[in-house]
Amino acid sequence: MDTRKPLPAVSGTSELFQLLRDGRPRTRTELADVLGVARSTIALRVEALMALGLVAPVDDAVSTGGRPSSRFALRTETKVVLGVDIGASHLRVGLTDLGGIRLQDGSRNVRVTDGPEAVLNAVAEVGDELLKRAGRSAADLLAIGVGVPGPVEHTTGRPINPPIMPGWNGFDVPGYLQEHFEVPVLVDNDVNVMSVGERELAWSGVQDLIFVKVATGIGAGIISNGTLLRGADGVAGDIGHIRGPRGEDLPCRCGNHGCLEAVASGPAVALKLQALGRAAKDSLDVVDLVQQGDSEAVQVVRQAGRDVGDVLSACLSMMNPAVIVIGGSMALTGEHFIAGVREVIYSRSMPLATQHLQIVQSASGLDAGMVGAGMLAIQHALSPESIDAMLAAGV
Amino acid sequence: MDTRKPLPAVSGTSELFQLLRDGRPRTRTELADVLGVARSTIALRVEALMALGLVAPVDDAVSTGGRPSSRFALRTETKVVLGVDIGASHLRVGLTDLGGIRLQDGSRNVRVTDGPEAVLNAVAEVGDELLKRAGRSAADLLAIGVGVPGPVEHTTGRPINPPIMPGWNGFDVPGYLQEHFEVPVLVDNDVNVMSVGERELAWSGVQDLIFVKVATGIGAGIISNGTLLRGADGVAGDIGHIRGPRGEDLPCRCGNHGCLEAVASGPAVALKLQALGRAAKDSLDVVDLVQQGDSEAVQVVRQAGRDVGDVLSACLSMMNPAVIVIGGSMALTGEHFIAGVREVIYSRSMPLATQHLQIVQSASGLDAGMVGAGMLAIQHALSPESIDAMLAAGV
Numbered sequence: 001m002d003t004r005k006p007l008p009a010v011s012g013t014s015e016l017f018q019l020l021r022d023g024r025p026r027t028r029t030e031l032a033d034v035l036g037v038a039r040s041t042i043a044l045r046v047e048a049l050m051a052l053g054l055v056a057p058v059d060d061a062v063s064t065g066g067r068p069s070s071r072f073a074l075r076t077e078t079k080v081v082l083g084v085d086i087g088a089s090h091l092r093v094g095l096t097d098l099g100g101i102r103l104q105d106g107s108r109n110v111r112v113t114d115g116p117e118a119v120l121n122a123v124a125e126v127g128d129e130l131l132k133r134a135g136r137s138a139a140d141l142l143a144i145g146v147g148v149p150g151p152v153e154h155t156t157g158r159p160i161n162p163p164i165m166p167g168w169n170g171f172d173v174p175g176y177l178q179e180h181f182e183v184p185v186l187v188d189n190d191v192n193v194m195s196v197g198e199r200e201l202a203w204s205g206v207q208d209l210i211f212v213k214v215a216t217g218i219g220a221g222i223i224s225n226g227t228l229l230r231g232a233d234g235v236a237g238d239i240g241h242i243r244g245p246r247g248e249d250l251p252c253r254c255g256n257h258g259c260l261e262a263v264a265s266g267p268a269v270a271l272k273l274q275a276l277g278r279a280a281k282d283s284l285d286v287v288d289l290v291q292q293g294d295s296e297a298v299q300v301v302r303q304a305g306r307d308v309g310d311v312l313s314a315c316l317s318m319m320n321p322a323v324i325v326i327g328g329s330m331a332l333t334g335e336h337f338i339a340g341v342r343e344v345i346y347s348r349s350m351p352l353a354t355q356h357l358q359i360v361q362s363a364s365g366l367d368a369g370m371v372g373a374g375m376l377a378i379q380h381a382l383s384p385e386s387i388d389a390m391l392a393a394g395v
Numbered sequence: 396m397d398t399r400k401p402l403p404a405v406s407g408t409s410e411l412f413q414l415l416r417d418g419r420p421r422t423r424t425e426l427a428d429v430l431g432v433a434r435s436t437i438a439l440r441v442e443a444l445m446a447l448g449l450v451a452p453v454d455d456a457v458s459t460g461g462r463p464s465s466r467f468a469l470r471t472e473t474k475v476v477l478g479v480d481i482g483a484s485h486l487r488v489g490l491t492d493l494g495g496i497r498l499q500d501g502s503r504n505v506r507v508t509d510g511p512e513a514v515l516n517a518v519a520e521v522g523d524e525l526l527k528r529a530g531r532s533a534a535d536l537l538a539i540g541v542g543v544p545g546p547v548e549h550t551t552g553r554p555i556n557p558p559i560m561p562g563w564n565g566f567d568v569p570g571y572l573q574e575h576f577e578v579p580v581l582v583d584n585d586v587n588v589m590s591v592g593e594r595e596l597a598w599s600g601v602q603d604l605i606f607v608k609v610a611t612g613i614g615a616g617i618i619s620n621g622t623l624l625r626g627a628d629g630v631a632g633d634i635g636h637i638r639g640p641r642g643e644d645l646p647c648r649c650g651n652h653g654c655l656e657a658v659a660s661g662p663a664v665a666l667k668l669q670a671l672g673r674a675a676k677d678s679l680d681v682v683d684l685v686q687q688g689d690s691e692a693v694q695v696v697r698q699a700g701r702d703v704g705d706v707l708s709a710c711l712s713m714m715n716p717a718v719i720v721i722g723g724s725m726a727l728t729g730e731h732f733i734a735g736v737r738e739v740i741y742s743r744s745m746p747l748a749t750q751h752l753q754i755v756q757s758a759s760g761l762d763a764g765m766v767g768a769g770m771l772a773i774q775h776a777l778s779p780e781s782i783d784a785m786l787a788a789g790v
Binding site: 038160222225234236243314349350356384 | 636714716
């Protein structure tokens with residue numbers, strides 16, 4: 001199966017599943033109205049889903065006088081997908097049905113630096129185990145979504161010069177996994193995947209959202225008009241190397257100076273606390289110090305929040321999101337970091353762009369990546385392209 | 396006809412017209428492949444367009460043995476749209492067919508400060524005149540696109556607190572024009588409309604483009620994945636009030652200090668040249684001085700380009716466009732301004748985001764607004780919603 005095609009934009013007919021996957025019965029007209037597409041287009045799509053057994057008519061409570069039921073619902077339980085979150089030192093895998101209900105999940109301590117074969121073999125093992133535990137077969141699996149901690153060429157699913165993933169550059173992640181599971185494999189960077197997961201878990205009605213991960217690195221996933229933005233080279237949202245606001249000329253691992261990441265990431269804040277005599281090696285030490293009430297740690301963290309807020313105020317002017325979500329380990333410092341973000345955004349931005357804006361801490365925690373990867377898989381599985389392919393293959 | 400619905404995203408089936416409107420004959424399968432949507436969806440859409448007389452079969456050169464022709468083409472000449480560019484002191488109107496071929500155009504010196512009735516009456520007059528000159532009737536008109544110099548609530552077409560448009564706040568632009576022309580009216584701000592026009596005229600294959608207008612104000616129109624971004628409140632692209640890079644604390648008309656517009660717009664540059672003893676009242680005086688080779692004017696303009704480039708380098712990291720187009724009166728200073736933009740972008744941005752990036756001067760000149768407004772009208776006219784409405788109305 002060809003997985004090299006670009007993911008469909010989550011709009012128009014591909015939004016059909018968003019409506020259907022809650023399992024609630026609806027008529028074609030209801031769907032057409034909500035999605036703003038032609039009823040005839042919906043009818044055709046529903047017919048295809050019925051032929052595949054993914055959608056079934058639902059008995060109406062009130063008799064329709066012998067006419068066939070006009071309402072139908074997605075049989076979300078018929079098929080499953082895997083969502084895979086590959087982190088620096090461990091991976092998590094979730095098995096969900098097409099309604100996004102999690103059936104099983106599991107994890108494995110594998111370092112991404114062990115290389116793609118070792119990591120993806122572990123993914124396959126955990127995937128098999130989850131299917132078995134859930135009493136499902138590989139034939140029930142429709143797609144796999146994978147998030148990795150580095151840039152990915154979206155059309156091929158291959159990582160491109162990922163700084164913390166030695167051995168993965170250009171590796172055919174979909175091809176390798178497809179030797180084990182013969183289904184489409186969608187690969188994206190971790191922040192994009194987390195933004196999809198966060199929206200799924202906490203902001204399902206929101207069309208314009210920026211998810212910012214502040215941890216070892218700083219990056220953003222941008223959902224605009226309901227669609228994950230990737231940009232011309234697939235590196236949209238790479239905000240960690242925008243210049244920080246206060247002229248701090250610290251060297252950045254990217255080779256430039258003064259990048260946001262060099263002044264406000266977890267390691268940057270830890271360095272500043274070391275200079276103040278604290279034993280802070282990384283983000284988690286910073287979180288500890290803040291939770292212990294160390295006032296200098298609180299101040300440094302708040303300033304990091306301001307620096308991130310300054311860059312985000314520019315992003316806000318560009319994108320006009322309804323929600324900015326702050327995630328990653330630095331968000332675990334609680335309100336201190338986010339208070340700095342809010343302080344600068346509200347002082348720097350135009351009223352029209354902030355009147356309805358919410359700036360919040362991530363609600364999805366460690367699940368965002370795994371859930372988002374599963375969502376990419378579900379979106380693909382229920383896309384027009386995928387349904388056509390299934391019909392053609394007589395699945 | 397209800398024009399309050401949001402514009403369809405220019406993706407999926409609504410991209411159909413992008414392919415068809417060159418008038419080249421194509422098969423359903425060709426269209427389905429290129430658009431990445433189901434052949435059945437395309438077939439349905441084509442059937443609807445045929446029923447409306449907008450699409451017709453084309454005789455194949457090679458005999459098909461009595462089978463009906465499988466290729467068809469848009470009859471671009473059958474219907475027309477109006478594209479209206481309302482500027483501060485004059486308006487321009489273009490009459491084009493569905494292929495975007497301009498049939499007639501005209502202009503009128505009307506100040507936007509004369510208020511909506513005066514301006515829109517002039518639009519109606521010019522529109523009537525153009526239809527007459529082209530030998531077309533109002534029945535041939537499918538839609539009108541309008542660009543205005545201020546923020547617009549996209550769903551209703553009403554300007555929202557537009558600073559240079561007294562009397563227009565909340566005015567029902569579509570409703571007023573529909574008293575004269577009974578067709579859908581799409582209204583958007585001038586920079587959004589210009590970005591659509593620039594793409595149409597010079598970058599038709601490009602999916603990710605930022606158009607930046609640097610004139611009395613500074614703003615951007617963002618096309619991402621082929622779709623014009625509007626954001627949650629319709630103010631995406633409002634980059635003029637992002638803080639400029641060098642800590643210059645100049646007051647901005649927005650009430651804040653140090654905004655890009657306060658340091659790098661046409662009036663800001665003119666002020667700086669006044670301080671150097673030059674008689675520069677506005678952008679056009681600045682352009683004159685630069686064209687005369689005034690070396691201090693060149694230096695100030697180049698610095699303004701650097702300041703704009705600094706903000707754009709952040710936009711670039713966010714959006715990862717393939718093309719950044721610089722338009723507006725300051726772009727008329729030629730290479731000096733744009734050299735400053737390039738200098739900073741290439742020094743500040745990640746290689747992955749700039750490897751294929753082009754930074755260019757606007758090619759569309761004064762036409763961008765009028766052409767873009769016409770494109771909005773064509774996109775709407777050939778959208779699934781509009782075609783359904785026409786079928787229902789038996790047009």
